[in-house]
Amino acid sequence: MNEKSTRFFKLIRDFLTVYLPGQKAASPNTIKSYRESLNLLLEYVCNRNGIHLGKLSFDYLSKEVVEHFLDYLEKERHCGISTRNHRLACIRSFVKYAGARSIDVQACFNDLRSIPLKKEAKSAIISYFTESALKTILEQPNVKTKKGLRNLFFMILMYDTGARNQELLDLRLGDFHFEGKSPYVFVTGKGGKTRLVPIMPKTVEHFKKYKAAFHPDLASDNHIFYIERKGERFAMSPDNTERFIRKYGIAAHKINPDVPESLHPHMFRHSRSMHLYRSGMPMVLLVEWLGHAQITTTLVYANADTEMKRNAIEKATSRLNPLVSGDIDYLEWEDDEAIIRQLYGLS
Numbered sequence: 518m519n520e521k522s523t524r525f526f527k528l529i530r531d532f533l534t535v536y537l538p539g540q541k542a543a544s545p546n547t548i549k550s551y552r553e554s555l556n557l558l559l560e561y562v563c564n565r566n567g568i569h570l571g572k573l574s575f576d577y578l579s580k581e582v583v584e585h586f587l588d589y590l591e592k593e594r595h596c597g598i599s600t601r602n603h604r605l606a607c608i609r610s611f612v613k614y615a616g617a618r619s620i621d622v623q624a625c626f627n628d629l630r631s632i633p634l635k636k637e638a639k640s641a642i643i644s645y646f647t648e649s650a651l652k653t654i655l656e657q658p659n660v661k662t663k664k665g666l667r668n669l670f671f672m673i674l675m676y677d678t679g680a681r682n683q684e685l686l687d688l689r690l691g692d693f694h695f696e697g698k699s700p701y702v703f704v705t706g707k708g709g710k711t712r713l714v715p716i717m718p719k720t721v722e723h724f725k726k727y728k729a730a731f732h733p734d735l736a737s738d739n740h741i742f743y744i745e746r747k748g749e750r751f752a753m754s755p756d757n758t759e760r761f762i763r764k765y766g767i768a769a770h771k772i773n774p775d776v777p778e779s780l781h782p783h784m785f786r787h788s789r790s791m792h793l794y795r796s797g798m799p800m801v802l803l804v805e806w807l808g809h810a811q812i813t814t815t816l817v818y819a820n821a822d823t824e825m826k827r828n829a830i831e832k833a834t835s836r837l838n839p840l841v842s843g844d845i846d847y848l849e850w851e852d853d854e855a856i857i858r859q860l861y862g863l864s
Contacts, residue, residue, distance in 0.1 A: 521574035528615045528622075529555060536614055544709055546683070553755070554607035561586045575615070580628045583608060587632075594759070595781050602634045645788040646777055651676065653773040654780070657765040663730055668761050670727040671742060675785040678714045679793075680704050682755050682782040690728075691737030695721060758782055 518526070533552055537543040543551075562577050563570055565585070587605060590596040596604075609629055616626035646654070655672060659665035675685055684704050692703040700721050701713045732739060740752040759782060766780025777784065 518571045525574045532611050532614050551607045554604045575625050595779050598635050645791045647775045650775040653769040657768050670723050673723050676789050677716050677720045679786045679789040688741045690739050
C-alpha cells in the first residue's frame with residue numbers, strides 16, 4: 518500500500534469504528550449498513566479497474582465512477598431506487614467525514630455532492646410472485662445436500678415471516694419460540710424495533726430438520742444461518758442469499774413462467790404481504806406484521822393490487838349495468854341537437 522491508500526483505509530476505519538459509534542451514536546445495524554455500502558463500492562471499483570484492494574485511494578472515487586456504481590446496483594444487483602439512494606447517502610457521508618479531516622479530499626466530496634438522489638415513481642410497482650410460483654421455487658433446492666436443506670429452509674422462513682433479508686440473517690436460535698400453541702419468531706427490524714411474527718406449523722417442522730443438521734448443540738446465541746470458514750462459524754452475508762435465490766429463480770422460471778426472471782430476497786416479503794392482503798388481512802394488522810412505522814408505507818400493497826380492485830368493482834356493479842351485460846340501447850335523441858347542447862352545457 519502506498520501513502521494515499523494507507524490514508525484512505527485509515528479514514529474508512531476511523532469512520533466506521535470511531536465516528537459512527539462514538540460521535541454519531543449510530544446503531545450496530547446502521548454501522549453494518551455503512552460498511553456494506555463501502556464494501557460494495559470498493560469491490561466494484563477494484564473489478565472495474567482490475568486492481569487489488571490495497572491500491573485504492575480517493576483518486577478512484579470520481580463522480581463518473583460512483584454514478585456507474587449506482588447504475589450497477591439497479592441493473593445488475595436489482596436494487597430498488599430507495600436502496601440506490603441509501604448507498605449514495607452512505608458514500609457521501611463517509612467522503613464528507615474524510616473531507617473534513619483532509620483538505621485534498623474536499624474536492625472529491627464536492628464532486629459527489631452533485632450526484633442527485635434518484636426520484637421514485639409516486640405509484641411504486643410491487644414485484645411479487647404467485648403461490649403457484651412459490652411452489653416451483655421451493656422445489657429447486659436439492660434437500661439431499663446440507664446446503665440445499667439450508668437454502669430451502671431460508672426461503673420458507675423468509676416467505677412465512679415476511680422478514681427482510683438482513684432481519685433473517687440476524688436471527689439467532691434464541692429468537693425462535695415454540696412453547697404453547699402459537700409458535701413465533703422474535704424479529705429485530707430497522708432502528709432496533711422488534712416484533713413477534715407467528716409462523717406456521719409446517720415451518721416449525723422444517724426448522725426442526727434444519728436445526729438437527731446445522732445446530733445439534735443448543736447454544737441460543739448462535740446465528741441461525743451461518744457459513745463455516747477454516748473451522749469457524751460466521752453469519753451468512755446478504756450476498757450469499759441473493760446469489761442462491763437468483764440461481765433458483767432462473768431454474769424455476771424455465772419450468773413455470775409465473776416465476777419472475779429476476780428473483781431476489783425482498784420479493785418473498787412482497788409476495789407474502791400480497792397473499793395475506795388478498796386473503797383478507799386488515800391493513801392495520803399487515804402494518805404491524807411487516808414492522809412498518811407508518812400505514813402509508815404498507816398502503817403500497819393496496820395500491821398495487823389491481824386484481825382486488827377489479828373484483829371489488831365487479832361485485833359492486835349491477836348485472837344490468839351495460840359494462841357487465843354489454844347491452845347498450847342507442848338513444849332515439851342522438852340526432853336531437855337541442856338535447857345534445859343541453860347535455861354538454863352548450864345551451
